[in-house]
Amino acid sequence: MLAGQKIGFLGGGAMAEALITGIVKSELVPVSKIFVSDINRNRLVYLQKKLGVNLVNDNRSLVQESDIIFLAVKPFVVEKILNDVEGIINNTKIIISIAAGITTGCIEGLLKGKQVPVVRVMPNTPALVGEGASALSLGKYSGAIEEQKAAALMSAVGKVVSLPESLLDSVTGLSGSGPAYMYIVLEALSDAGVRMGLPRNVATLLSAQTMIGAARMVLETGEHPGSLKDQVTTPGGTTIAGLYTLEEAGVRAALMRAVETATKRSRELSGS
Template identity: 60%
Template sequence: MVLSGLKIGCLGGGAMAEALLTGLLNSGIAAANLFVSDVRPERIEYLQRKLGINGVQGNRDLVQELDIVILAVKPQMVEEVLHETGAAFYPGQTLISIAAGIPTAFIEGFLSQPVAVIRVMPNTACLLGAGASALCAGKYAGAEDRERAMAVFSAVGKAVQVSENLMDAVTGLSGSGPAYMFVILEAMADAGVRVGLPRDIALLLSAQTMLGAARMVMETQEHPGRLKNMVTTPGGTAIAGVYALEEGGLRVTLMRAVEDATGRSREMSAGLKTRGEK
């Protein structure tokens, strides 16, 4: 196992850190090898009590303990945390950042030694072990570091590797994608209510339908267009509904949502400079 015997911890103990630590526990990593720090002592105590992991009060102390450090703070806190901890990192460690929009070069600029940095864009479904994550490697990261990161995020869903120039596209698609799915799901449930279904039943049927459709794509490996064709019989109900979706421009609207979110991610990333450029 790639992560066997390694000490892994999160700088920051928020919801995503909790999801990752829980996933790692469920994958077989011993609680004794998992660590967390947070500015809120009560949060550290909560995670210690719930997961049985190690709580560390100081960020620098945490970094010095670990083989894999997961930077799990909000993007606006990254610079402050790296100012505090940058000199504590050492070669051989893997630093994984889940801070949205923060380039690997920006992080590397705060480190006093050449340390492997992996940037990851997860999404909120990691909280349920059903996340979609994409990762890219910084200039000092090798195959072993990428394997470590893949193992961490495979513990909470599906993970893929991309080049860093595609991370904004990942943010626009899977990073922001749950919001699009929730809008579609809410609209389907509202439609069910409009045609006479009780709201709780309409929501349950809509959510299960979305879940089932996604599983069919994942498990059959069939193109979604082919699966759609299997449902739409000549002159039937499904093709009437699909026609209404096409007439309303749903396909183009979703494509534009991904494109606009990608563009916004690029704008946010462009505002950051590496430390050496300041």
């Protein structure tokens, strides 16, 4: 599917670096077919030394060279960059945008009605360690082929789902903001371990590994989290005592409200 494809990155920040690293490790595309442009020359030199990518000095040259173009820049510069390259983009290329809050319709509008396939992706920060959770949505001129190519590339840094664009604000509220919720939970568990006498480094390690292990159990067994919870919970035991305290404190409802609040804020920011 990606054989012979040249991948360009408009922007060489942390998420671009994570994607390039994953793509190269997964052998989806050889590094000789990956091109990067960025306003920061030092950043480009760093990426070339670390990953072996091809450096491109300007955005127009990168677009001309590439078949699939990642829009990996801050949202506030998207308009400027697309205005600069619009004249040389055509419908044989695919744009994959990871610019937060920028809709496919906005990108298509900036391309002045050209029928260019656009895919919008909402990744999250664990993509930086190959454990991302990403959702992708197709623009007006994208179809199954564009979806498959985008999904293959994003799968290099974690799990990927395809959703209607109207649900991406909910994705932002759940997996986009979700790592911060998990860090709060992890920190609280570590604090609790310290309170109960464990050394800080031990408490943090046990908390983090427990979180990883529980998540992998859900992903690899396919069982409902409630069922897995029940397997740990013996009658009159320690776990049910702890769970009762969590329910009394409203932890479940608080996490649900956090996702709801973040989703609403995402809608406000994106104007959706």
